[in-house]
Amino acid sequence: MALYVQKFGGTSVGSVERIKAVAEKVKRFRDDGHQIVVVVSAMSGETNRLIDLASQINDEPTPREMDMLVSTGEQVTISLLAMALHKLGVAATSYTGAQVGIQTDSAHTKARIQRIETDDLRADLDDGQVVVVAGFQGVDEDGNITTLGRGGSDTTGVALAAALNADECQIYTDVDGVYTTDPRVCTKARRLESITVEEMLELASLGSKVLQIRAVEFAGKYNVALRVLSSFEDGPGTLIVADTDEEEDSMEEPLISGIAFTANEAKLTLLNTPDVPGVASRILGPIADANIEVDMIVQNVAPVGDYTDFTFTVAKGDYKQTMRILQEQVIPALGGGELRGDDNIAKVSLVGVGMRSHAGVASKMFRVLADENINIRMVSTSEIKISVVIDEKHMELAVRALHRAFGLDKSDIEAEE
Amino acid sequence: MALYVQKFGGTSVGSVERIKAVAEKVKRFRDDGHQIVVVVSAMSGETNRLIDLASQINDEPTPREMDMLVSTGEQVTISLLAMALHKLGVAATSYTGAQVGIQTDSAHTKARIQRIETDDLRADLDDGQVVVVAGFQGVDEDGNITTLGRGGSDTTGVALAAALNADECQIYTDVDGVYTTDPRVCTKARRLESITVEEMLELASLGSKVLQIRAVEFAGKYNVALRVLSSFEDGPGTLIVADTDEEEDSMEEPLISGIAFTANEAKLTLLNTPDVPGVASRILGPIADANIEVDMIVQNVAPVGDYTDFTFTVAKGDYKQTMRILQEQVIPALGGGELRGDDNIAKVSLVGVGMRSHAGVASKMFRVLADENINIRMVSTSEIKISVVIDEKHMELAVRALHRAFGLDKSDIEAEE
Structure with a gap:
């Protein structure tokens, strides 16, 4: 039995059908006896829809209110995914960033995680529950909702994996791994079986946008085994390992x-x-x-x-x-x-x-x-x-x-x- | 200086333009020196959109996950209204039901308010802030998000007015008051200047759907002066008074x-x-x-x-x-x-x-x-x-x-x- 943190991005949960597919995937891991924490982003398009609403009202919205607004996107996804898991007979509970106790500083729209309270999460996991957590968001010490910045769901996944000492943090995305270079430019690009954190950081900062750079930094710092996989097809993906x-x-x-x-x-x-x-x-x-x-x-x-x-x-x-x-x-x-x-x-x-x-x-x-x-x-x-x-x-x-x-x-x- | 709790329903905040109009209305009261707590519902159509998403995934979603889902509707509105107030130069802060401390029992989708913590609200009001609160929602003692049932934003408004000992709870809606009967059936129906709580309860339970019956009960029990007014035109509305x-x-x-x-x-x-x-x-x-x-x-x-x-x-x-x-x-x-x-x-x-x-x-x-x-x-x-x-x-x-x-x-x- 392993403990996996599985993160699904906006494209992977971009429709009702895709949310159901994610639930099926999670169920397969659960059926194999693993403990699963799922981290999800907002459904693709939703964050932009919300930002557009805000821009029609105020061209310079305060960061606190932006966080209040856009954090609803992930909250919708966690509840829908929990419902999809229930439909498959999988026990599951959803939590917002605030509920799970993802404490951040107060730098709204680009907050940094300070600590995560894991007692309740562990109790749920030991109780056989799949825990579904809203990515990208947390709460500051005054109870204000914060966000980690766009793409911050990766960071949530890695931080949860570190706090729970998970066996692997699996980042599901729309590509099936990290490639030697962009296959659109070089048709002979190969998927890498593994890559070091350091290499991944250089590649990410240079334009290979598979993973958020902060998530990779986090993974390196806390020695989290990180794997990039495709949401849509089965395969081993690319393992991002600590420097050999x-x-x-x-x-x-x-x-x-x-x-x-x-x-x-x-x-x-x-x-x-x-x-x-x-x-x-x-x-x-x-x-x-x-x-x-x-x-x-x-x-x-x-x-x-x-x-x-x-x-x-x-x-x-x-x-x-x-x-x-x-x-x-x-x-x-x-x-x-x-x-x-x-x-x-x-x-x-x-x-x-x-x-x-x-x-x-x-x-x-x-x-x-x-x-x-x-x-x-x-x-x-x-x-x-x-x-x-x-x-x-x-x-x-x-x-x-x-x-x-x-x-x-x-x-x-x-x-x- | 008076303290008003003003509640705006889904139709009143149903578009970006209407949210801006609500902000203008709130600003006028603020400019007159009053303290204002605004309670808002989800934008009209939003709750149904969310329920429809859920129904595509699970025909019997758990009440806890439904509350997690639909409570995002009001959260969107509070942030947008706060932004609209900021745009007009009005200091304002938004709060979810959980943040404001609206404690309920755990009866998901039909929870009852048990108590409201008002210290932070009062501090904000005394600081000159308009406080914007998500209606319809609260939090149980385990931190789960609860909802008061559809239309429960009226109840939130009255409960806040009672807890804050407000001078008046103003319920803004798409009608300009309580009528002697439905004007669509009887063209000679008249708007009532005032009506007793008891009469309002009988009218509400019999099909005059201006106000939620629980809100009126609450108003009677805690002696809150309740006024029904139109969001879209100025006028005195109908005052719902304690039994004469x-x-x-x-x-x-x-x-x-x-x-x-x-x-x-x-x-x-x-x-x-x-x-x-x-x-x-x-x-x-x-x-x-x-x-x-x-x-x-x-x-x-x-x-x-x-x-x-x-x-x-x-x-x-x-x-x-x-x-x-x-x-x-x-x-x-x-x-x-x-x-x-x-x-x-x-x-x-x-x-x-x-x-x-x-x-x-x-x-x-x-x-x-x-x-x-x-x-x-x-x-x-x-x-x-x-x-x-x-x-x-x-x-x-x-x-x-x-x-x-x-x-x-x-x-x-x-x-x-």
Whole structure:
């Protein structure tokens, strides 16, 4: 007998029929003797419907009232799923975030879980009940309903799994696992049997939107075994494991696990800026003040004189505002500098714990891209990731070439399946 | 400065525009310096939408899960109304029934309020906040969400008014007050300036569905001044007052205040039943066991022998089942009796505290009906009510004739307004 926390997203509970299908799936695990906690999101479309109602009334609703409003979405789903389980003869009880005792801070619309009270949950589980919990929501110490932000149901699932010391947290979604890269761009993308938390974090933050990054962080921090599976077809999915010890790496460990990419960034460069102390913070300070997030940062000292070149990327949506801040505030404050910008770029990243112990990943990556006549505009590296910025038009070509070169392609036998 | 509890029903908050209109109305009272607690129902149609979802999943959902489901309806409205008030610059905070501390018993879908914690509410009011409370819902001692049954938002309003010792509980609805009878049947029906709780109870239970009967009972018990007004037009509405002392009745006090009627009952008669001790309970016992509610009851001793005639009415929907119970269980058990039934009947009732001190109301009623050639099938009376059962086809004629004869018609001047 195992204890599973199973999380079903909005698409998986998006209709009466799908809720019934989820109940069937839960019943199969229950019939096998397992204890089950189910975490559900709002039915797909419902949260947007509620947000739309709010926007017709007040273009700047207070976060507290938004949480009060949108938290009804999951409350509808938990009651409907409990009813569907009852219909199948499965004992089940639904709980809102507040009822289950998911205590959060008071940061409405982006609250963080502080603790979960598990006594009642455990009593229900020991009593043979399936416990159905509203994802995405909690309650602060004053009894106000809070939400964890969109997609926060994953976090609820992992946090419950950690608090209950569950055997596995299963995240059911509309894909059947984590892939080496996006199958829509590279038809030879393969589903990974497993991936480390660290790799998953790099992939998630780089645009593979299978799981919420906070949920993965949580899973790593509390050592929760996390599995991504399809709601709609049976299969093993992808297990997200705690970092394996390097010593245990097998020889067959691939150099890299996946390739992430995004065309949603823009690049800005300040050339010939006076190289005064603290220049980086004087450039990025006004940008942070405007709540613009900076991703890649590269700084070079110019070959001649006390000048420096400073390049960074931001989300495409922030490009124009960032240009304006640099032109109007930063350059005058620094006393000089020449501004360049480019929003026709793409970022392509190789991710893999395997590259830790292997030199030469970067040089191989650069050679593969050179062979395709793709110019590299910018490079940044971490222990398990190498990212390059290239022209946007080359993004898909780069992904496919790298996927093949690093041995990630499905074999022909797999491809025919 | 007064403290008002204002309750708005589902029609009054049935759209974004109507929610905004409610906010405007609340703001006007707030601007006049009053303290306001607003109680709202679910947007019209929402509760039915949720019930329909449930019925697609489970034809016998548990009451606990139904309460979990439908209570989201009011939660949506409170947040939207708070947002609408904020938009107008009015400080406001929304609370679910559980948050405000509306403690009920555990009778899901028909729970009764046991107590209300008012400390936090008072603090908010003293802080200048409009408090927006979800009607219809509460929480039991185990933290389960309960509902008071459909229409229970009126009860929430009155209970809050009682707990807060409010100056008035204002029930906003889609009619502009309580009328002498249904204006759709009698065009000369008049709005009453005031009506006693007792009269209102008789009118409500007889089919004038302006207010929930439990809310009126509550108002009488806790001496809450209750006013019915229109959400959509300004006007004084009808004040529902505690019973006036008979000594204070003015000479102009009308004999009766209103005429209620319903065609939704059916009549059953057991003729020539052996008149044994406890015959009434032996007839009605099996009917009560089947959860069928009996309304009027008349028993006559037959002119010859130890036989009795026993007549009563039930809701039309229970007619066939009641016939079956009498035929299959009651008559064999009593050892005799002849069954008659009629579901083409109507009940018409005169209601008024004025009739207490006046003889002759019944005889005048009978004469008016006789003048119209309407046969009376059954009569029952209480201190402030006389009900007759007549053929259904005569119902509207009877209502109009009685309305005129008892001086309830609008004057021609009023009629022309």
